[in-house]
Amino acid sequence: MLKNILKYSTIMGALVLPISLVHAGGHSTGYGPFPVTLQGYSGDKDNSVSYSGQVARHVLHDSLKVLAGRGDGGANSATLKAEMLSYFSGSDKNKAILAPVTKGAFVIKQGTLNEISSGKNIEGKFYNGAMMAWPGSMKGREVALHMIDRASIANKGVDAENGYNWPQLISKFTMGAMAYSQAVDNYLDEKLEANTKPNNKPYKDGKPYTGKEHVWDEGFGYFGAAAHTLSLTADQAYGIAKRKDMASADVNGDGVVDLKSEMVFGPAYYAAAFDRSGTKSTSYLQTIMQAYFDGRQLITSAKGAVLTNAQRSSLKAHASTIESKWEQVLAEAVFKYAGSAYKDINKMQEDDADVAKEYKGYVKHWGELKGFSMALQSGRNNLGETAGTMNDLILFGPVTLDNSYVTDVTSSGDFKREKRMTWNDYQLQLLKVQQLMVDKFSVASRVNDQLADLGALAEMLGDQSNAETD
Amino acid sequence: MEYTEIFNDFLSDFIDPKKRIFVGYLGLSLIIAYVWLVAVRRSALKTAHAQIFNHKVFFSKSARIDYKLFFINRAFSLLVSPLLITQIAIATFIFYALHRQNIVHSGQFSDANKTFVVALFSLSMFIADDFTKYFLHRWMHRWPVLWAFHKVHHSAETMTPITVYRVHPAEGILYGLRSAVAQGIVISTFIFAFGNIVDLYTIVGVNILVFFFHMAGSNLRHSHISIGYWKFLEHIFISPAQHQLHHSVANEHHDKNFGAALAIWDWLFGSLHLSEAEKDITYGLGLTESGPKTIGDMYIKPFLDIYGILTLNIKKVRKLLFLSSNEKPFSNRFGPKL
Numbered sequence: 001m002l003k004n005i006l007k008y009s010t011i012m013g014a015l016v017l018p019i020s021l022v023h024a025g026g027h028s029t030g031y032g033p034f035p036v037t038l039q040g041y042s043g044d045k046d047n048s049v050s051y052s053g054q055v056a057r058h059v060l061h062d063s064l065k066v067l068a069g070r071g072d073g074g075a076n077s078a079t080l081k082a083e084m085l086s087y088f089s090g091s092d093k094n095k096a097i098l099a100p101v102t103k104g105a106f107v108i109k110q111g112t113l114n115e116i117s118s119g120k121n122i123e124g125k126f127y128n129g130a131m132m133a134w135p136g137s138m139k140g141r142e143v144a145l146h147m148i149d150r151a152s153i154a155n156k157g158v159d160a161e162n163g164y165n166w167p168q169l170i171s172k173f174t175m176g177a178m179a180y181s182q183a184v185d186n187y188l189d190e191k192l193e194a195n196t197k198p199n200n201k202p203y204k205d206g207k208p209y210t211g212k213e214h215v216w217d218e219g220f221g222y223f224g225a226a227a228h229t230l231s232l233t234a235d236q237a238y239g240i241a242k243r244k245d246m247a248s249a250d251v252n253g254d255g256v257v258d259l260k261s262e263m264v265f266g267p268a269y270y271a272a273a274f275d276r277s278g279t280k281s282t283s284y285l286q287t288i289m290q291a292y293f294d295g296r297q298l299i300t301s302a303k304g305a306v307l308t309n310a311q312r313s314s315l316k317a318h319a320s321t322i323e324s325k326w327e328q329v330l331a332e333a334v335f336k337y338a339g340s341a342y343k344d345i346n347k348m349q350e351d352d353a354d355v356a357k358e359y360k361g362y363v364k365h366w367g368e369l370k371g372f373s374m375a376l377q378s379g380r381n382n383l384g385e386t387a388g389t390m391n392d393l394i395l396f397g398p399v400t401l402d403n404s405y406v407t408d409v410t411s412s413g414d415f416k417r418e419k420r421m422t423w424n425d426y427q428l429q430l431l432k433v434q435q436l437m438v439d440k441f442s443v444a445s446r447v448n449d450q451l452a453d454l455g456a457l458a459e460m461l462g463d464q465s466n467a468e469t470d
Numbered sequence: 471m472e473y474t475e476i477f478n479d480f481l482s483d484f485i486d487p488k489k490r491i492f493v494g495y496l497g498l499s500l501i502i503a504y505v506w507l508v509a510v511r512r513s514a515l516k517t518a519h520a521q522i523f524n525h526k527v528f529f530s531k532s533a534r535i536d537y538k539l540f541f542i543n544r545a546f547s548l549l550v551s552p553l554l555i556t557q558i559a560i561a562t563f564i565f566y567a568l569h570r571q572n573i574v575h576s577g578q579f580s581d582a583n584k585t586f587v588v589a590l591f592s593l594s595m596f597i598a599d600d601f602t603k604y605f606l607h608r609w610m611h612r613w614p615v616l617w618a619f620h621k622v623h624h625s626a627e628t629m630t631p632i633t634v635y636r637v638h639p640a641e642g643i644l645y646g647l648r649s650a651v652a653q654g655i656v657i658s659t660f661i662f663a664f665g666n667i668v669d670l671y672t673i674v675g676v677n678i679l680v681f682f683f684h685m686a687g688s689n690l691r692h693s694h695i696s697i698g699y700w701k702f703l704e705h706i707f708i709s710p711a712q713h714q715l716h717h718s719v720a721n722e723h724h725d726k727n728f729g730a731a732l733a734i735w736d737w738l739f740g741s742l743h744l745s746e747a748e749k750d751i752t753y754g755l756g757l758t759e760s761g762p763k764t765i766g767d768m769y770i771k772p773f774l775d776i777y778g779i780l781t782l783n784i785k786k787v788r789k790l791l792f793l794s795s796n797e798k799p800f801s802n803r804f805g806p807k808l
Contacts, residue, residue, distance in 0.1 A: 346577035346665065427576055428569035453666050454561045457657045460670050461557070461595065461677070462488045470607060470623075470634070470691065470713060470730055 029230035030251075031220060031293055032261070036208045037304040039200060045208035048300075054179075054221025056117035057125060058265035060087050061174050063098035064122065068148070068167040069157035081152035088148060090121025100263065106243040108263075109256040116259055127177035127185075127378040132387065133370070135396045136409040140177050140378060144170065146413055158363060162406050162415045163398040168367030172333070175266045176375020179222040180326055185380040187219035188319035192312060199299065200306045212299050212307060212315075219319075220292045223326070224265025226251075229289040234275035237285055241269035267326065274332045278445030282332075288325045291318040323380065330376040331441035334390070337369035338433040339448025341398065345423050345430075359401060366398040369433075386440045393433045399426040480544050487674040487681070490688050491631055494674075499631070499689035506697050527694050532627040532754075536636045538765055546639040554646050560654025561661075568662045580665035587664050592671040594660070596679040597732075598652045604735035606648045607728040610641065618775035619644075622768050624717060625761035627754040631689040638772055683731045698745035708733045711745035719756035 032049030064087045071080055086095060094114040102108045110116055127140035134143045151157055151166035158165050191197055197211030207214070226232065226240060228251045239245025240257075241264040249257045249264075257263055264272070271284035295318035298311060307315065344362035348355055373394055377387045397406030397415065404417040431450055437443045446452065483489040484496075500522070507518035527533060569576065579587075610620035619638040626633045637645075660668045671678040690697055690710035698704065698711035708729045716727040726743035729736045736742035755761040762771040 342576075346575070346580065349575050349578070350581065422572055424569045424572055424575055428566055431566065431569070451562060451565070453661050453668065454565060454657055455558055457661070457668065457670065458556070458558045458561060458653060460672070460675075461653050461657075470603070470716075470728075 029228070029293065031225075031227040031229070031289075031296065034213070034296060034300045037213070037300055037302070038202055038208060038210050039304040041202070041208055043206070043208055048209040048213050049217055049296075050207075050209060050214065051217045051221025052117040052260050053120050054218055054224075055260050055263075055265075056113055056120040057122055057178060057222075058224050059097050059100075059113060059116060059259060060120065060122050061171065061178065061266065062100055063087050063095070064174070065167045065171040066098040068151040068170050071152055071154045071157060071166075073155035074153050077152040081149065084148045084152060088121065088144065089123045090119065092119075094118070097259075100243060100259070103243040106246045106249070107256045109258045110260075122174060122178050125178050125182050126174070127181040129378075131374060131377065133374045133377055133391045133394070133396075135406060135415070143374075144173065144177065146409075147173070149413060158360070160359070160363065161400070162417065163363050163366060163400045165364045165367035168364055169371045171266075172368050172371020173374045173378075175270075176330060176372070177378040179224065179267050180330065180375060181378045181380075183219045183222040184319075184323040184326065187215050187222070188322060189380055191215040191219075192316055192319060194307070194309075194312065198306055199302055200304060210299070210304055212302075213296075216292075216296055216299055216315075219322075220296070223267050223288060223292065223322075225268035225271075225285070225289055225292075226264050227261040229264075229268065229285065230293060232285075234272040234283075234285055237264050237268065237272035238276055240264040241266075241272070267329070270333055271325075271329045274329060274336075274445035274447065278332075278336075278447040278449070280445070282328075282445045284325050284329050284332075284445075288322050291321040291325075294318055327376065327379060327381070328441050328443060330372055331437045332443045332445050332447070333372040334369060334376060335434050335437040335443045335449075336447040337365050337372060338394075338430045338437075339450050340365035341369055342427050342430045342450050343448065345427050349423060355401070363398060370394060370398075373433075383440075386436065390433065390436060393429040393436070395421075395426075395429075399423065479548065480541060487676050487684075490634055490684055492684070495684040496631060496689055498685055499687045499693075502687040502697070503690060503693070503695045506695065522695065524694065527628045528630055530628040532625075533630050533632070535765060535768070536626065536630060536632045539637075539768060540632050540635040542765070543635055543637065543639060543642065547642060550639065550643060551646065554643065555650055557650040557653035557657065560650050561658040564654055564658035565662055568658065574663060576662055577665040579663050580667060582664060582667070584667045584669075587660075587667050588669045588671055591656070591660050591664075591668050592677055592679060595653070595656050595670065596677055598656045599649065599680075600730050600732050601735060602648045602652045603645075603730040604728050604732075604739075606644060607730070608725075608739075608741070610644075611725050611728065614779050615776050616641075616644075618772040618779065621755060621759065621761055621775075622772065625755055625763075625768075626692075626717070627752075629692040629694060629714070629717065629753055631692055633692040636768075638768065640772070688731075696745070696747070696751070698747055701744055704744050705733055705737050705742065707731060708736070709745055711747075712743065714751055714753070715743055715745060717753045718751045719754050720751070723751075 033047035034049050036045055036048045038048070064084060067080065067084045067087065071077065086093065094112050096112055097108075097110060100108060101111075113120070123141060123144070126144060129140055131138055131140050131143045134146070136142075136146070138146065147166055147170050150159060150164065151170065154164075154166055157167045192212075192215065197203060197215050199210045199212040201211055203209055203211050203214035209217070226237070226249065229237060232240075232248060236245055236248040240249040240262075246257070249262050251262055252258075268285060268288075271288060275282050275285050295315050298315055298318075299307070302311060341362060344358060344365055347353055348358040348362060373390055376390075377383055383390075395405050396408075397417070399405045399421050400417070403420040403422060405419060405421060406415045407418045408416040410416060434446075434450060438446075483491050484493050486492055487494065503522050504515075504518055507513040507521060508515055513521065568574075610616045619641045622638045623633075623636050623641070626636050657668075673681045676684075686707075687697065687710060691708075691713040693710065694714075696711045696714055697709055699707065699709040703709070704712055708727060708731065712727045712733065715723050723743060726741050727733070727736055728741055733742055762768045
């Protein structure tokens with residue numbers, strides 16, 4: 001009897017297992033593999049997804065951030081600058097991945113950039129319109145190069161006198177000026193037009209993907225999400241980016257995290273970070289990821305034919321969702337770090353404050369605030385007056401310990417601090433930055449909301465519109 | 471909106487502990503009234519019962535108008551309240567403005583003892599609310615234009631807890647704005663000085679002090695159960711009897727006891743009148759004042775009165791100008807005509 005039960009259960013198990021595997025495969029929500037749809041393709045590839053160039057650029061960006069903090073105050077400036085430029089502008093040499101690297105049990109598969117993609121750089125894909133947020137009336141790339149130059153002579157990436165934290169400024173600016181800008185102002189914009197990279201031709205001769213497939217994939221690559229993001233919670237995505245959650249990252253179970261598909265990079269990390277904090281009322285990560293996924297499925301469903309106008313307009317609708325949500329994520333970051341800087345100013349003014357320590361934190365948060373505000377100005381939309389107001393409120397540099405702040409830059413790249421502002425006045429400006437993000441971008445997660453306590457108390461006291469009288 | 475929702479909204483004040491006519495407070499007022507009449511006034515329970523549920527009071531013409539106004543005013547409030555400036559808007563404005571001074575910085579006292587801060591905030595909120603109520607109420611009596619509106623409330627000839635809603639919508643708006651200003655000022659200054667440790671001590675979601683005010687029988691202020699306190703206490707808290715005296719037609723009671731919960735303001739500003747146990751009080755406007763009589767009157771008459779006041783004043787101004795020009799005739803200024 002027992003033997004029979006065992007026999008039947010084994011048979012049932014053998015039947016059920018493949019069925020469940022097929023079931024799972026049939027409802028895959030991963031971004032890839034997607035089949036090759038290119039008509040007349042004769043190669044041996046069976047997956048048309050490819051965005052390793054974008055992953056390489058995320059890695060270049062993360063590594064550049066590490067280098068930006070390695071200055072020793074001048075002695076190593078020449079070699080450091082050359083090293084930074086080799087990551088920013090590219091070089092023929094195969095470079096080491098400086099970040100992200102293995103951390104404890106979180107083992108990363110690749111150790112050099114060429115294992116991901118060779119010959120890539122950041123500069124070629126960097127926003128190069130006017131950047132009015134920075135002193136000196138420079139263009140986007142000039143600003144980045146100026147920052148790299150200053151980082152190379154700084155001590156551990158910090159210019160305390162002027163209030164700049166270079167790793168933060170470079171990193172956050174790049175997250176917008178490269179990733180966001182390329183995605184929303186290039187791949188998901190003009191490259192979706194009918195006469196650009198059509199879907200009935202290979203993106204490049206010999207490639208297994210069509211024009212539109214690859215355009216969309218590259219747009220996705222810049223977002224920096226893991227391919228299996230639709231099956232992740234915001235907490236898990238956050239844990240992957242922080243190199244803490246190996247189980248969630250290693251989706252294929254090979255014991256290593258493949259940067260090309262399993263890692264979460266900057267833009268997607270911030271989307272997840274706002275979903276899991278603040279008011280917890282947003283779903284930026286999943287909304288953006290779903291739009292990418294649906295867009296890719298739509299292109300795949302065309303089976304290598306030219307996309308109809310209707311298909312392209314639905315694709316553009318997905319692109320528009322991605323753009324508006326991504327923009328909101330950047331605005332959430334501006335909101336958050338304006339709040340952080342506000343709180344840091346309070347901490348610095350406390351009687352028993354360790355001012356040097358608090359100032360360091362303030363400069364770091366301000367760097368993030370400024371970097372993200374510049375990222376926000378690197379997209380497809382000309383923010384116009386909003387950008388002007390935001391820049392006027394945040395200033396070219398933070399109010400420093402002697403209440404002066406950067407007002408200009410000399411022709412040799414040095415900063416001038418010719419005006420002063422009280423802490424209280426600057427805090428008011430930071431509050432107005434938060435209000436601006438609410439008014440113009442409808443931010444909803446609102447981490448570090450400095451007006452939230454007012455609202456909460458007002459709520460508690462209740463509506464008095466029909467107040468009793470005597 | 472469904473009809474049931476509208477109905478619920480109309481009656482929501484009865485289940486909202488932030489409102490005076492919350493059933494819990496009404497129930498407690500009832501118990502206090504029984505205890506007062508039986509234990510203090512030595513009435514028989516049956517007599518007390520008859521006195522409390524006096525149908526001549528609850529079904530009087532005046533009370534029936536109160537009930538109708540309760541519903542009509544609720545509708546007004548639903549329409550008008552979204553248009554009023556909120557306490558958050560005022561709080562934000564002041565919070566911003568506080569950054570423009572450099573005596574105290576934001577969060578300067580954020581390391582203060584939390585219990586102390588919460589207690590201070592709860593008390594300050596209560597005092598600011600009560601103080602602004604006193605002054606607005608005083609102005610409602612003293613300024614003819616405002617009195618035209620406030621007369622609606624004082625035209626009640628019998629009083630029930632619902633009489634608290636017998637107000638002209640314009641007065642409701644003024645009280646709402648007053649509350650927004652009081653809350654806006656206190657919230658913003660506390661958050662600016664103490665940061666996020668500021669909180670409110672509450673019971674059933676209500677400021678603990680407001681809760682005790684209502685628990686102490688606030689509904690009896692508008693009733694015919696005349697409860698007076700000891701004299702010393704009537705200098706601190708307004709007793710129901712003191713407020714009933716405020717509604718009296720007698721000349722010596724006019725413009726007395728404007729206070730809501732605290733009598734301190736009346737005491738400080740010379741409008742305090744202690745309760746008089748033996749005196750029968752007639753509520754209303756008296757013979758010298760023409761008050762609204764019908765529902766329509768309640769809404770329209772104040773505007774007609776105001777029109778009257780304004781025309782009278784314009785006439786006065788004209789007369790004054792005319793007189794002054796008579797005093798100095800043109801010809802006199804330049805000497806006699808030749």
